[in-house]
Amino acid sequence: MSLFKCQAAGDPVVRAPAVAGQFYDKNPASLKKEIEGYVADGMPLDAHPPIIISPHAGYVFSGPVAGKGFATVDPNAGKVILIGPSHHKHFDGVSIPEVDAYGLPLGTVPLAKKDIKKLRASKLVHAHRDAHSREHCLEVQIPFLQVVLSDFEIVPIITGKVDPAAVAELLYPLIDDKTLVVISSDFSHYHPHEQAKTIDSISIETVLTGDRSGPIDGCGELPIRVAMHLAGRMGLSPKLLDARNSSETCPQYGSGDRVVGYASIVYLKNGAEAGATSAAEKKPGDTMELSAADKAFFLKLARSALEKAVKGEPPPEPEEVPAVGKEVCGCFVTLTQDGNLRGCIGYIEGIKPLYQAVVDNARNAALSDPRFPRVTAGELESITVEVSVLTKPVPFSYDNPKDLLAKLEPGKDGIILRKGYSQSTFLPQVWDQLPDKVQFLEHLSRKAGLSGDAWKKAEYRRYYAIHFEEGE
Secondary structure (H helix, E strand, O other): OOOEEOOOOOOOOEEOOOOEOOOEOOOHHHHHHHHHHHHHOOOOOOOOOOEEEEOOOOHHHHHHHHHHHHOOOOOOOOEEEEEEEOOOOOOEOEEOOOOOEEEEOOEEEEEOHHHHHHHOOOOOEEOOHHHHOOOOOOHHHHHHHHHHOOOOEEEEEEEOEOOHHHHHHHHHHHOOOOEEEEEEOOOOEEEOHHHHHHHHHHHHHHHHHOOOOOOOOOOOHHHHHHHHHHHHHHOEEEEEEEEEEHHHHOOOOOOOOOEEEEEEEEEEEOOOOOOOOOHHHOOOOOOOOOOHHHHHHHHHHHHHHHHHHHOOOOOOOOOOOOHHHHOEOEEEEEEEEOOEEEEEEEEOOOOOEHHHHHHHHHHHHHHOOOOOOOOOHHHHHHEEEEEEEEOOOEEOOOOOHHHHHHHOOOOOOEEEEEEOOEEEEEOHHHHHOOOOHHHHHHHHHHHOOOOOOHHHHOEEEEEOEEEEEOOO
8 A cells, every 4th residue: 555645636645654553653542642651751941942863763762762852842833844864765865755744643744835845946855755655764753743742844854865064054044933853863773782882972972062074873874964064053052861772761672782872962052051050061170069868869779770670670769869869960880799890881971860870870780781691689789889970071182192191190080082983981990990091091992992002092081970889
């Protein structure tokens, strides 16, 4: 049956859903309820973003991340420009389907015909039917829009081989204060969990720093670069809301051996308030205030999350969270056993409130660290839990290897090494095991999968940490 439905001559041409019942529920009531749950887990910002980057996998995998972005959009947006990559056809330029509307379980959404007519005047714009008929990347965004918006039209664009700057220039005149641009992209595909986290962190750093030529590993690389160019024209800055992969959002399906990365990133007007200042936005050296009661709370929470994860129980949900626990900052949870590492997972960048990060990372350290087998119930009593709360990583430059060594502060610096797509980090407490600066950097290089001397020509970022553990 054709995915482009026309009932009779003169009737609207409607693109029927291609992945309803596969990527998302085809029952309207349950679909709406599911999406409302994902969006409810997000947090509205003080300003609505004109551009969001949203994942496009099956909802059970990417829905929890996508909901974070859609929770922030302006409910009064009347036009949505959807931009995604082609998964089924290679072509030059961009493609907009010759249809009047998209038909989906939650209803029919019309195309913005006046805007599309203007776009079709460009030689970049085509209408490749087979680029749209089976494509899921735009379709899966629309049910979210139907839940969070009241009345809107869409401009559905699939990108082929094209200059992202040219696409941005083409679209910029169509954007007003009632326009939302949705960039559809997943990030890395089918790497082991820990490797995927490293690759995705590099891609996300490219987006957050606005480096238009920087590395991005994702199926929507080109649409993301379109967003970066649009953001420059519109005076927008990116903000990361969430970044997880399929082993974190849906661990019950498969293992951490082949995961897909997802991120929710929004763009806000420069200077717009995006919520309270977070611990992740402090510069290295700034004091992060954690009282003894705060530390006890996080250690108790991490211990509870660890035990519940090992026993297959739902994660803990604390009724009262201290104020610092609601701040967004980087966090690692480390498990040791008889003084030896037993698991360590964390977020270098802040992507969620600290208390939630502690719960997630305690669980992942127990079950998803690829270096170790899963922690068993019989080991719980012998494991010590450690928590590290991080400041925001900032770059630091050096003139030569000697200058780099001179700038390092053992025992204080947490270091992120990056070279190409390879990246690794050591928390400040690693200096206890590797006090020699050269050995520290050699081990950090090898952890990134590089040669031992790769540190001499790498890029670096530095952060500080408050580290505390059970039994202190």
